[in-house]
Amino acid sequence: MRLPLLRIVPDDTKFDFIRFRRISFPISAVLSILAITLYFTHGLNFGIDFKGGTVMEVRVKSGAADLAQMRTTIAGLHLGDFQLQQYGGPDQVLIRIAEQPGGEAEQQTAKNKVHDAFGDSLEYLREDVIGARVSGEQLYTGILGMFAAIGAILCYLWFRFEWQFALGAMIANVHDIVLTLGFMSITQIDFDLTSIAALLTILGYSLNDTVVIYDRIREMLRRYKKLPMTELLNVSINATLSRSIITHVTVAMSLLALLLFGGQAIHSFTATMMFGVVLVGTYTSVFIASPILIYLGVGTGRAQGQDDAPAADPTPAKPAAKAPAQATGRGRR
Amino acid sequence: MLYFSRWKAAAILLTALIVCAFAIPNFISPQTVKNWPNWAQLFVAPRVVLGLDLQGGSHILLQVDKSDVLRQRLDTLRTDVMKTLRDARITWANPPVARNGGVEVRLREGPTFDTALSKLRELSQPISNNIIGVTGQRTLEITDLGNGLVRIAPTEAAANERIRQTIEQAIPIIEKRVNGMGLVEPTIQRQGIDRVLVQVPGLGDPRELIKLIGTEAKLEFRLVNSTMSAQQALQGSIPSDSEILCETRDQKNSANVTPPLCDGGIPWLVYKQVMVEGGDLTDARTGFDQNGRPDIEFTFNATGARKFGQVTQENIGRPFAIILDNKVMSAPTIQSAILGGRGQITGNFTVEEANNLAIVLRSGALPAKLTPIEQRVVGPGLGQDSITKGKYASAVGAALVVLFMLVTYGLFGLFANVAVAINVGMIFGILSLLNATLTLPGIAGIVLTIGIAVDSNVLIYERIREEVRHGRNAIAAIDAGFSRALATILDSNITTFIAAAVLFVIGTGPVRGFAVTLGIGIITTLFTAFTLTRLIVAYWVRMIRPQRVPI
Numbered sequence: 001m002r003l004p005l006l007r008i009v010p011d012d013t014k015f016d017f018i019r020f021r022r023i024s025f026p027i028s029a030v031l032s033i034l035a036i037t038l039y040f041t042h043g044l045n046f047g048i049d050f051k052g053g054t055v056m057e058v059r060v061k062s063g064a065a066d067l068a069q070m071r072t073t074i075a076g077l078h079l080g081d082f083q084l085q086q087y088g089g090p091d092q093v094l095i096r097i098a099e100q101p102g103g104e105a106e107q108q109t110a111k112n113k114v115h116d117a118f119g120d121s122l123e124y125l126r127e128d129v130i131g132a133r134v135s136g137e138q139l140y141t142g143i144l145g146m147f148a149a150i151g152a153i154l155c156y157l158w159f160r161f162e163w164q165f166a167l168g169a170m171i172a173n174v175h176d177i178v179l180t181l182g183f184m185s186i187t188q189i190d191f192d193l194t195s196i197a198a199l200l201t202i203l204g205y206s207l208n209d210t211v212v213i214y215d216r217i218r219e220m221l222r223r224y225k226k227l228p229m230t231e232l233l234n235v236s237i238n239a240t241l242s243r244s245i246i247t248h249v250t251v252a253m254s255l256l257a258l259l260l261f262g263g264q265a266i267h268s269f270t271a272t273m274m275f276g277v278v279l280v281g282t283y284t285s286v287f288i289a290s291p292i293l294i295y296l297g298v299g300t301g302r303a304q305g306q307d308d309a310p311a312a313d314p315t316p317a318k319p320a321a322k323a324p325a326q327a328t329g330r331g332r333r
Numbered sequence: 334m335l336y337f338s339r340w341k342a343a344a345i346l347l348t349a350l351i352v353c354a355f356a357i358p359n360f361i362s363p364q365t366v367k368n369w370p371n372w373a374q375l376f377v378a379p380r381v382v383l384g385l386d387l388q389g390g391s392h393i394l395l396q397v398d399k400s401d402v403l404r405q406r407l408d409t410l411r412t413d414v415m416k417t418l419r420d421a422r423i424t425w426a427n428p429p430v431a432r433n434g435g436v437e438v439r440l441r442e443g444p445t446f447d448t449a450l451s452k453l454r455e456l457s458q459p460i461s462n463n464i465i466g467v468t469g470q471r472t473l474e475i476t477d478l479g480n481g482l483v484r485i486a487p488t489e490a491a492a493n494e495r496i497r498q499t500i501e502q503a504i505p506i507i508e509k510r511v512n513g514m515g516l517v518e519p520t521i522q523r524q525g526i527d528r529v530l531v532q533v534p535g536l537g538d539p540r541e542l543i544k545l546i547g548t549e550a551k552l553e554f555r556l557v558n559s560t561m562s563a564q565q566a567l568q569g570s571i572p573s574d575s576e577i578l579c580e581t582r583d584q585k586n587s588a589n590v591t592p593p594l595c596d597g598g599i600p601w602l603v604y605k606q607v608m609v610e611g612g613d614l615t616d617a618r619t620g621f622d623q624n625g626r627p628d629i630e631f632t633f634n635a636t637g638a639r640k641f642g643q644v645t646q647e648n649i650g651r652p653f654a655i656i657l658d659n660k661v662m663s664a665p666t667i668q669s670a671i672l673g674g675r676g677q678i679t680g681n682f683t684v685e686e687a688n689n690l691a692i693v694l695r696s697g698a699l700p701a702k703l704t705p706i707e708q709r710v711v712g713p714g715l716g717q718d719s720i721t722k723g724k725y726a727s728a729v730g731a732a733l734v735v736l737f738m739l740v741t742y743g744l745f746g747l748f749a750n751v752a753v754a755i756n757v758g759m760i761f762g763i764l765s766l767l768n769a770t771l772t773l774p775g776i777a778g779i780v781l782t783i784g785i786a787v788d789s790n791v792l793i794y795e796r797i798r799e800e801v802r803h804g805r806n807a808i809a810a811i812d813a814g815f816s817r818a819l820a821t822i823l824d825s826n827i828t829t830f831i832a833a834a835v836l837f838v839i840g841t842g843p844v845r846g847f848a849v850t851l852g853i854g855i856i857t858t859l860f861t862a863f864t865l866t867r868l869i870v871a872y873w874v875r876m877i878r879p880q881r882v883p884i
Contacts, residue, residue, distance in 0.1 A: 005884065006741045011802055057715070104396075104704045111708075112540060124537065125715040129708040134394065138841070145839035152831045160824060194774055197836060197844045201781065201851070204832035208785075208825040212792065215821045243788075243795040246741060250734050250791070251784040257730030258780055263722035265386065265715075265773050273781075 008249065009242040017237045018230045021291035028175060028288055035182025042185045047192030048128055050142070052099040052135035054111050057092065057126040057264075058118075064090040070118075077113045088264055092125070104131040142196040146177075149200055153207055161214060164296040169210050172289035176206045180276045187271070194269045202276030205251070209285035213240050217290065221299060229299040233290050244282060252278045335812055335871040345864045349755050352857075355379065355762035379765045384772030384846060385532055387720050389713035391539035393531045394524065395546060395703040399492075402499050402701045406487055407431040410473075413456060414438060414485055423449045426481060435486030442481045450477065453485060460490055496527045502700045504529060509696035510545050514689075524841075529703065537712050541689070549658045549702050550693040552611025554641070555603045557652040557664055563600040575604050578654070580661035601661045603654045608644045613637025617694035619687045622679055627687035629678040631694065638674025646670035657690070723776040730780055734787055742794055745884045748873070749790035752866045756786045759857040760850065772846035782854025785829065789862035792825075793818040794884050807879045815867055822862050830855045 048055045060066075067084050070093065074082055081098035095114065100106040107129045115124075150173055158166040180202055184191055216236040224232065255277070259270040293299075337345070358366075358377035366377055385392050414429045414436050427439035440449050457473035472491040476484045487495070500523055507529060511519045519533045536542065558566075558575040571577060579598040613633050620630040633641055645653070645667050654664040655678050662680045682690070734753075738746035760779060764771065797814030805813065833855060836848035873879075 005743050008741070011798075059714075104706045108543065108705060108708070115540070123712065123714065124710070125712045127708070127710040129705075131706040133396070134707045141839045141841075145835055148839065149832045149835040152835060153828050156827060156831060193840075193844050194847075197774060197840070197847045200832050200836055201847075204829035207828045207832075208788075211825045211828055212821050215824055219817075239799060240795075242798070243791050246791045246795070247784075247788040250737060250787045251781075253733040253737065254730040254780050254784050257726045257733060258777060261722055261726040261729055262777075263719055263726075265719055266777055269774070269777060 008245050013238045013241055015238060016234055017286055018233050018291050020287060024287035032175060032178050035178050038182050038185040044185055044191040045188040047190035048130050049192040050135050050139040052130050052132045054097040054107060055128045056095040056124060058095060058122040058124055060091045061121055061123055065093045073117050077117055079110050099132055107131055138193060146199060149203060161218060164293060164298045165214050168289050168292045168296055169207060171292055172206065172210055172284045173203055175288055176202060176276060176280050176284050179280050180272065183275045184272060189268045189271060195272060198269050198272040201273060202281060205277045206281035206284055209244060209281055210289040213237060213285055213290055216240050229294055229302050237286055237290055248278055248282050335874055337868055337871055342868055345868055349759060349865060352762040353755060353758035355765045356758055359765060379768055381761065381764045382768060382770045384770045385534060386711050386773050387716050388534050389711045389716035390532065390534035391536040392709040393539060393543060393705050394707035395529045396706045397496060397499050397527045398702040398704060399496060399527060402496055403492060406495055407436060410485065411436045417452050417456060418449060421448065421452045435484050437482060437484050440481045440483055450483065460494055493526055499700045500527060500529060503703065506696050506699055507531060507546055510692055513692035513696060514542065514545060535713065539710055543705050545689055545693060546703060548693045550698045551658050552694060553607045553656040554609040555607055555654050555656060556648060557654050558602045558604050559651060563602040566602045567600065575602050578603055578656060578659055578661050601654055601664055609637055609640045611694060611698055614694060617691045619691050622677065627682045627684045629687055629691050631676055633674040641674060642670060642672040719773055723773060727776065727780055731783060734783060738787065742884050745794055748866060748869045752790065752861045753783060753786045755865060756857050756861045760854050763853050769849055770846060772843055774843045774847035775850045778847045778850030779854060782851060782858065785855065786858045789822045789858055790866060792822055797882060798884060801882050807882045808874060810882055811870060811874060819863060826855050826859055
């Protein structure tokens, strides 16, 4: 094995990520406000899981789908609001019918009417009929779950780190979710149960990233008592930079495969994940979660200057001597 | 960090191997297994079940009608209250009525009032259920509203318990009906307190099934009130012992008679008193009448036969209405006493309708009405399509990651790939062992797990690279890399695991499937990162005694 191995990130990067906060914080603030505005003006495209109603994926048995004609047929059934959308191939159509007034049984009737109107000319690939009760509950439990997950993770971080870290992670979390919701609003991707799963996974991944950097910051805080905070944060982020990038490349590759070849059914899930994990998650942990520790008062007792170079050399001295002795000593037995 | 005792190494390898081995049955087709001896079949029994989104089928969530259950409960409660007061020889000022979710009765004030109250209190019983035994709650709440008015209402807990029981009674009945349709491998399970989930793989059109489950199948035989015609009753006043019920007919035939009440059907004036009930049926099958039209032939048990014989004997020449779920099926005139306990229901049935009716009558009446509140159907074509696409996407994703790791870390990349492959094998092993259901979001969960598993290796290797940069020798760097990175891996995985756990607890259906594979994936990732990867590297170090780290 003497092949030259790929180094995506050069060995000793010394980017001043912390100084970049003067740009990244305003950018994030603007983006967040934009996302919230979008959320209130455009809203989310609630899928059937949260809105109730009927969704049918159908394939026309002969030739391409004639959307205009199908529209007329369905309009003749007087089922209120409905949408037709071509997807997949020219012969595949997505039919959405709004929730029918008059209770659960009416949804069923609406679906049956469509069946009767089209008869055998369609192949029904997928049909979902969801009543108001279930959809309302699902939205409620979805939102509840999101907050429960954030809460539980924060408790864990508080327990493992200090409260400043937990708070920093929470701000980063909210930032991730807000931006992802903005993305979902602008693309009008179906917001359904799987979107909640996607949001939670984004949360998990972003936290995963944040925790990796926080872990390093904590380690540095213990080891270098005199290193100024900004310097310390920069060293920590730079040290974990290579890992962050390699990991996200691999995650992005998995997601890209799912996005391109995974089919329609998980498309909105993977698209959301791609945006959340790869774009927002990484950015947040580096440019938001870490610098914010300064404002939360981590390491305020430290020297503020950025020029005491000798302390900045992060060569671990003491543990180095101990570890190999252990390894070789036991290895021989 | 790099030392493993022989026993420990063996235990780690064995665990990985055994867990992976549980995945093997998934690769053996059920057809092959059929011919195996029983003991061998037992070994391959645990396997991953494909979700309905992958194999196609119908998913129907039904909810019991709470108000229906409560109304029935209040009816019996009112009777109980009347009986209690009568037995104690206590007279009331106003008879008990069901009102506002309880029964209210106005008693006479005076010495009997307190006796009445204590007698009524005896009706209330402690609630016990089979999960936690006696709960300390009682079934009824008795309140003195003043002026002699007493309210007897079922407690919240009692109402819930009643609904729980209703579902419990309904499940075997639904099972009988679904099986009666000849459907393969249906799963019927309770969800929450008041819901039942019915899943039938391979069923592309659940309309028939929903109709079958939605039928309450309350069969009653009542006499027709022939003192006046239904039309007269509708125009004048309906006698208090009778009511109007409708007979539905073919739309075409009923064009001439269109009273507003029955929407194209024929109204009948029938007595409220039920002469014989469907609960006394022992069997119901499809047959054909003299004219070759399909009918339903039923058989009563001894009690039913006796009642039926008596009623028919006493009412020869009068029409006898056969009523199913408050709809008149037919009202034939009794020609002679029917003593054998057998009879037919005729109507304008198609063979299919007659078949379905026979199924619901055989399975018995549901204790309350069930309404479908969620329904998801996946055609078999789409399911197959999803599997193919899922497999393809996973393969492409895996290939990209494997290649990338090899390019980035060389030999150590190979180690990582081996560890990740074993990781995926273990995920499938555990899924099989749990007989878990694999859904499309579940596949997404596995793909993401591969990402996490790779990440744990990246964390370790990057740390090793760093330690090398700081001037350590190869073995020291590897050792320090592992010990430092593992702490981080633990922290980061626990946070993701918490998210997965929350998803599992609150999620339903697709979300849950995702949470299961993600959660299992995190556990196996921790296992492989902490033991397997370390073991492989440790053996490599022992064999090669490297001077420099090849990453």
